[in-house]
Amino acid sequence: MRRYRAFALAPGRRPLYPQDAECSCRGCSFDDVRHARDVLEEVLRHLPVRAREELRRRVACLDTAYLRRTLPDPFADQRRWGSGRWWRRRLAGGREGP
Template sequence: MPRNRPGALRADRTPGPHARPRTRDVPQPPRIRGLSARTSLAIHHVEYEGGDRHLFAGATALALHRYREFLSSPGRHTLYPRTSVCPGCPGCGLDDVRHARDVLDETLRLLPRRPRAELARTLSALDRRYLDRTLPDPRPHPATSAAPATPAPWWHRRLGEGAEGW
């Protein structure tokens, strides 16, 4: 008895409810600088499916750009993160580098294993620079608003000043 070709077998299958189209009618999402195409695509899917209002389409790329931009200032002087003028807005909140790091942490938490590992490697290098260029805040910090029982993440416990934005 002759064997069916693999293409004929695949053509008989009906796509499931979550099947993505196999056409190039929809362009691929833009690749995030410094990350592979596979990780960029996984991040795009997480942002598309995400339920958090701060994790909108393109939020991770903007947050990563903001984090890099903050750490790339010339010289070796101390950096002080600043609070955003409008922290409630999803886009304006990224003016605060600590909020940008929150967005990256949320993305990291939602990614599959391999893309998570790649983003974690990228963030660990940036986190080392953040620790080197900022000072610890000696004042006690309140818990985050998302989880009142847990302390604020380490990047919120760095000395900051004033507000930035507008």
């Protein structure tokens, strides 16, 4: 949650571009904010109803900020990974942060 919040609410107004993690180890995988969002989605699936709804409200606010600060990938349908997760269908590979 902390990683996703830091990315979505980064200072500034310029678009942000998620980056792939440089290392595939567990700790470094969170360098990719999209992985952090994947994990949040998985957590939401396993929480009891009350906790899930509370977390979903918080994540929804961050999702709105993420959508506002990232750009759609016009070629997402042509990518071989073809993710159905909307947060992975945004342009990536630029520099994260302000």
